[in-house]
Amino acid sequence: MTNEVTHRTVETNGIRMHLAEMGTGPLVVLCHGFPELWYSWRHQLRALAEAGFRVVAPDMRGYGQTDRPEAIDQYTLFHMLGDMVGLLDALGTERSVVAGHDWGATVAWHAAQLRPDRFRAVIGLSVPFRARGSARPTTLMPQTDDAIWYQLYFQEPGVAEAEYDRNARVVFHAGKISISGDAPLGTRPFGMVPRQGRPFRWDAPAPPLPAWLTQADVDFYTAEFTRTGFRGGLNWYRNVDRNWGLLAPFHGLKVPVPALYIAGDRDPVLKFPGMDRHIADMAKFVPQLRDALMLPGCGHIIQEERAGEVSAAMIDFLRGLATERAA
C-alpha cells in the first residue's frame, strides 16, 4: 500500500482531470463541493487508504488543476456525472462507492441514482438527496426588496467572481469559519446577499483559526483559487435551472443503492428553504439509507471540521457493504 497521497492527471469526458489518490482495495471516489478542492478530503484519503480502500479525490470540473471549460453550459450536473463515469473507465474500474460533500454530494446522489450499475453505494455529506421539485429552482429562491439568495447572486457571470477572486484569502479563512460549527455566536446567517452596497464584509477582522484549519490549509486553498479564479465553481450554480429541466426524466426515480448521510447540526445548508422536507423524505427516495448522522456542533465544513468522526463513519459504512455482500 502506498502511504502517501499521489497525484496524476487523467482524461475523462473530454477534459483533463487532476486526481489525488491513495491506497489499494475497493475504489471510493470523493467529490468535493464549492469552493473547494481535492484537498478538502486530505484527512479521508489517508484514513480510508489505511482502512484498506483505494481512495481517489479529483479536483472537480472547473477547479484546481482540472480543466475549466469556458462555456457555462459545460457545467451541468450531467457533465459532472459523465466526468465520474469516465473517471471509473479511466481507472479501469467497473464499480465504485461515490462520496460527496456540498455540490459534490449532489453529484454523488445522482451518480448512484442514474448508474447504480457503476456506483454501488453512496455517501452524502451536508446536502441530502433532493427529489426534483415542481418548479424551476431560481423561481423559488428567497428574495426581498433588500437582498437576494446567494445562488441568485451567483447567476450573473462576472459579478461574484469580481468579489471572490480578489478576496480568496478571506473566503478560506473568515468565510470558511463563518459557515462552520465554530462560527462565532451572532454570526449573520448565511444565505442572503444585499442588493445594494458590498455583498460581503471582506474587511471584518479575521477570527483566530480553529484546530481543524491551519494557516497552511488556508494558504493552499488561497494559492489555488488565486491562480484559477472562482468562475469554474460558480458556473455550477449557473446551471441550476438547466439541470432542473434536464432532470425531468428522473422524476420519482429512487437511489437504489446503500447510502449514508452525514451532516452537522450547525450547517447552514440544513436551514435552507425546503431542506427539512428533503431530509425527512430521504428514506422514501433512498430506501437503502443505512443511517443519517447529525454531528452536534458541526457546521458545513464537515469532513475537515470532524475529520476523525467522518472518516470513522465512512469506514464503518464501507465495511458494512462488504459484510452485506458476504452475508
Next chain:
Amino acid sequence: MPSEVTHRTVETNGIRMHLAEAGAGPLVVLCHGCPELWYSWRHQLPALAAAGFHAVAPDMRGYGRTDRPEAIDQYTLFHLVGDMVGLLDVLDAENAVIVGNDWGASVAWHAALMRPDRFRGVIGLSVPFRPRGQVRPTAVMPQTEDAVFYQLYYQTPGVAEAAFEHDVRRFIRGNLYSISGDMPAREARGAAALMVPRKGGLLARWATHFVKPAVLPPWVSENDVDFCANEFARTGFRGAINWYRNIDRNWELLAPYAGARVTVPALYIAGDRDPVVSFPGMDRLIPNLADFVPQLRATIMLPGCGHWTQQERAAEVNAAMIDFLRRL
C-alpha cells in the same frame, strides 16, 4: 371496449401535449418520428385497443397540436423523455411499454435506458438503440466538397424550415414516397440520397432526386397526405427540426450513460429498404444489437419495407407488436 380513437390534451413536463388514444388495459405509448404526427400510428391505435391495450399516441414536443417551445435547447432527449415520464404520471400509469419510430425510437430506447422502472418494455422501429459514441456526432457525419449529410444541413435554424415550408404538401407527399419501400431501386440512389448539396440545399436536391409520384402506393392515401400537410402548414417544421439541433448537446448530456445498456425486454423492427439501416455504422450495430440490449427478444427485418414501417406494413407490425406485448 371502445376502439374508436379519442383525443385530449394533457399537461406534461411544462408543456401541453395532444394525445390520440384508444382502448383500455396495460399502457402502450407510441412515439412518432420526423416529420410525423400521432397520425402515423392510426393503424396501431385500434389494433392494440382490440388486443386489450390502452394505446396512446401523442403529438410529440414541437409537433401538431402539442406545444412548440421557442428555444432550441428545449428539445433535448432529456426533455423528450421527461415528456414521456410526465405523460405516465398524468395517465396515472405506474409503467408502460414504449414504442417509437425514427426519432421516436430514440426517445423510446432512451426512456427505457433512463427509466427501466417506468418503461417495462421497448419496441424500436427503424432506428435501433445506438450506444453513445466516442465523438461528437456532427463531427463524424459525412460531408464532401459538394454536399453534406442531411442532419448537418438541418443544423442552421431557418434553412431547412424554408425548404420544407416552400410547398408543404409536395414535401410531405414526396418524402413519404421517396424513403418508402415503394421507391423504385433505380431512383433510390442509396446513401447519396441522404446528402444535401452545399449549393442550393434541399430544393436543389429535390430538383434532381425528389420523386413526385403520379399515384401513391396503397398504404397511404391522398387524404393521409392532406391530414399531415394541413397540420404542418399550420405549425411549420421548426419544432420538428429542432430535435436535430440537439444531437451534439444530447451526446454531451448522455456522458453519464456511456457504456450503459437497455435492460428491459425489447423488440426491433425495420424495413430492409429503410435508408436508416444503411446509415454509417448500422451494418455493424444492427447484427450486434443484443450486446447493448441484452433482453432483445427479436430483430425483425421486413423485406421490401422502407422507413415508414408501421404505415407501410401495418398488419405485420401490429402482429409483431401484439405478440411481443402478450409475452411480457
